[in-house]
Amino acid sequence: MKQKLLLFITLASLMATAQKGGTDMKTLISTAADKVEAKTIAWRRDLHEHPELGNQEFRTAKIIADHLRSLGIEVKEGVGKTGVVGVLKGAKPGPCIGLRADMDGLPVVERVNLPFASKATSTYNGQAVGVMHACGHDTHVSILMGVAEILAGMKKELAGTVKFIFQPAEEGPPEGEEGGAPLMIKDGVLDNPKVDVMFGLHINSQTEVGKIKYRTGGIMAASDWFKIKVKGKQTHGSQPWAGIDPVVVSAQIINGLQTIVSRQTELTKNPAVVSVSVINGGVRSNIIPEEVSMLGTIRTLDTGMQRIIHEKIALTASKIAESAGATAETSIEKKTLVTYNDPVLTKKMLPSFIKAAGEENVIETEAVTGAEDFSFFAEKVPSIFFFIGGMEKGKDPKSAFPHHTPDFSLDEAGMKTGVKAFLQLVLDYMQQAATPAKKGF
Numbered sequence: 001m002k003q004k005l006l007l008f009i010t011l012a013s014l015m016a017t018a019q020k021g022g023t024d025m026k027t028l029i030s031t032a033a034d035k036v037e038a039k040t041i042a043w044r045r046d047l048h049e050h051p052e053l054g055n056q057e058f059r060t061a062k063i064i065a066d067h068l069r070s071l072g073i074e075v076k077e078g079v080g081k082t083g084v085v086g087v088l089k090g091a092k093p094g095p096c097i098g099l100r101a102d103m104d105g106l107p108v109v110e111r112v113n114l115p116f117a118s119k120a121t122s123t124y125n126g127q128a129v130g131v132m133h134a135c136g137h138d139t140h141v142s143i144l145m146g147v148a149e150i151l152a153g154m155k156k157e158l159a160g161t162v163k164f165i166f167q168p169a170e171e172g173p174p175e176g177e178e179g180g181a182p183l184m185i186k187d188g189v190l191d192n193p194k195v196d197v198m199f200g201l202h203i204n205s206q207t208e209v210g211k212i213k214y215r216t217g218g219i220m221a222a223s224d225w226f227k228i229k230v231k232g233k234q235t236h237g238s239q240p241w242a243g244i245d246p247v248v249v250s251a252q253i254i255n256g257l258q259t260i261v262s263r264q265t266e267l268t269k270n271p272a273v274v275s276v277s278v279i280n281g282g283v284r285s286n287i288i289p290e291e292v293s294m295l296g297t298i299r300t301l302d303t304g305m306q307r308i309i310h311e312k313i314a315l316t317a318s319k320i321a322e323s324a325g326a327t328a329e330t331s332i333e334k335k336t337l338v339t340y341n342d343p344v345l346t347k348k349m350l351p352s353f354i355k356a357a358g359e360e361n362v363i364e365t366e367a368v369t370g371a372e373d374f375s376f377f378a379e380k381v382p383s384i385f386f387f388i389g390g391m392e393k394g395k396d397p398k399s400a401f402p403h404h405t406p407d408f409s410l411d412e413a414g415m416k417t418g419v420k421a422f423l424q425l426v427l428d429y430m431q432q433a434a435t436p437a438k439k440g441f
Contacts, residue, residue, distance in 0.1 A: 026355045033419040036146040047138035049116040051105030051131045054169030057082045071152035080184035084166040090158025095433045098163045098198040101144035102170035108132040111406040134408045136203040143418040159430045181376040198383040200374045206397040207389040209414040212357045213365035214386040216346045220339035221299035223371030230292045232326040237286040246292040249326045260312045273299040299369040337375035342382035352428045356420040390414040
């Protein structure tokens with residue numbers, strides 16, 4: 001407690017000095033990020049060792065809530081099942097800024113040799129699984145906890161409100177459950193007080209530490225999940241002519257689906273992906289089954305292309321099946337929207353990224369075909385979602401293990417860039433909102 005109080009006093013002193021012109025905000029933020037770095041690393045290692053799946057983040061939520069309360073921040077628990085929301089009201093009037101960190105781990109068995117490697121297990125959709133923070137959500141929580149501590153120490157100088165949103169189930173809730181950003185929104189996370197803008201970040205294992213990647217407009221794709229059920233006629237494996245083989249039909253459909261992107265989609269407009277990831281059918285090697293089902297994902301960055309691809313998938317599956325005397329039923333579930341960075345807000349806040357990381361380290365990136373349910377927040381309020389580097393300096397990105405894999409790992413030095421970026425965005429936005437010429441974005 002004494003150490004935390006000392007940090008508060010130091011930050012308040014620095015803030016007062018900055019306002020008088022004795023030091024700039026960039027120096028203040030850098031000093032504050034240095035002071036909290038050791039804590040963010042310690043939090044991250046603890047969370048990494050004890051990951052929890054979506055809608056089960058009970059331990060994680062308690063750690064967050066206890067920390068926020070210790071800072072004097074108003075806390076609400078159980079938002080979107082296990083989500084935690086902290087509200088910090090500055091002493092001066094101003095906008096309400098939402099900062100988001102996702103909390104959940106993945107059903108992945110860790111292979112990284114770390115003293116704090118996960119050995120956790122759980123059940124995912126009825127199946128026993130290992131659990132790992134294989135996407136970096138442990139770093140996101142730790143970064144936002146550090147930002148909350150720093151901003152709580154600046155409360156008297158803050159011109160506005162900061163809403164710290166710790167979100168469960170970003171990777172998707174268990175089957176049959178609601179969860180993630182949509183449920184938090186349904187539970188009123190953007191209200192009381194009403195959020196004016198949102199900022200979210202994601203660490204990346206193949207981007208060098210110290211760098212920030214951003215994009216105006218669509219930065220991550222919409223994610224849709226499809227299921228195709230192919231029905232044929234069961235027969236003995238030695239007499240395929242006596243039945244209708246749904247296995248062969250399914251193989252033809254899978255190949256046909258690939259031509260939707262390669263031959264029927266305007267790829268110069270935006271990228272798109274159609275992938276079949278699961279196929280199930282049959283019980284014995286000498287029985288041609290009656291039915292085969294397949295599951296897959298669609299990734300798009302344009303709503304027009306999304307609609308066309310949905311139509312083409314259903315048409316391709318049904319017509320190929322029909323040509324063999326089989327039938328194919330297609331269902332498509334929309335999972336996430338395009339993660340969209342408001343162009344006006346992005347342009348206004350680009351200098352904040354440059355102050356946080358240096359102009360040479362701020363990179364405009366290409367769109368990513370991965371998906372993010374931060375997109376639901378961005379649909380409701382002007383938002384920016386960006387990436388920070390988590391790969392050690394000088395490493396070849398091709399040799400870095402990607403997200404959602406058992407060997408995924410991060411350089412913890414990258415978290416400080418996230419702390420600085422969040423702080424710079426909050427303080428700059430408040431300052432701009434307080435200046436008449438900067439209002440209206």
